[in-house]
Amino acid sequence: MLDRQSLREMARRHRQALSPSQQQQAAMQLKARFMQHPKVQDADTLALYLAMDGELSTQPCIQWCWEMGKQVCLPVLHPVHAGHLLFLAYEPDTPMQHNRFGIPEPRLDSRLVVPLDKIALIFTPLVAFDRQGNRLGMGGGFYDRTLSQWHQHQQGPYPIGLAHDCQRVEQIPAEAWDVPLPEVLTPSHHWLWQP
Template sequence: MLDRQSLREMARRHRQSLSPHQQQQAATQLKARFIQHPKVQAADTLALYLAMDGELSTQACIQWCWEAGKRVCLPVLHPVHAGHLLFLAYEADTPMQHNRFGIPEPRLDSRTVVPLEQLSLIFTPLVAFDSQGNRLGMGGGFYDRTLAQWHQHRQGPYPIGLAHDCQRVEQIPSEAWDVPLPEILTPGHHWIW
């Protein structure tokens, strides 16, 4: 079995090797799965993310949410509690900035912070996943900390991972702090555990 860093590098190479056409096709297929998901249809406030580094694009899903009257939130690095995320309301005209990792996020404004308990769903990016729902992120643990309450007590927003089909690996060596996901959507599958 490959170690976590080797798996991370391999999966990132796989998703970065997808052509623009393959990326667009994957985003279109994801949107079809996304809008048919019963939890998405029932949700009023969802957290998504803006894709980078070859991640599966969420832009069509975000646009659909806006058109359906759903509130969309994006993660923002917490300015005080290192290693934690805040979620801010996101609209087409939201002022954006790049965080220290170069990821676009809404400019911090306390008026647009959405408390975690108001989120119905959190769609998480990931680098790799396995058939047990284990996810491998970029290594910062931001989503693991955010989802700890859900993992321990099934309280808080319901998490769903988003990934390209090529990001599935045989097995991810898990750590005590890892939060397995109950569902992962890919362009080709809907994985539920």
């Protein structure tokens, strides 16, 4: 079994190798699954992310949410609590900036902060996932910390991973702090491990 860093590097290479047309097609296939998901249809407020580094684009899903009158939130690095995320409301005209990782995020404005208990679903980026729902992120632990209450007590936003099909691996060596996902959506499949 490959170690976590080797799996991370391999999965990143696979998604970065996708052509722009493959990325565009994958994003539209994801949107079709996303729109039909019962939890998405029922949710008023959803947290998504802006893709980078070959991640599956969420832009068509975000656009659809806006058209449906759903509130979209994006993650922002917490300015005080290192390693934690805040979620800010995101609209087409939201002022954006790049965080220290080069990821675009809404400019911090306390009026736009959406508390976790107001978010129905949180769509998480990931580098790789396995057949048991284990998720491998970029290594910062931001989403594991954000989802710890859901993992321990089933409280807070319901998490769903988003990934390209090529990011599924046989097995990820899990760590104690990892939060397994109940669901992952890929362009061609809906992986479900918990009802």
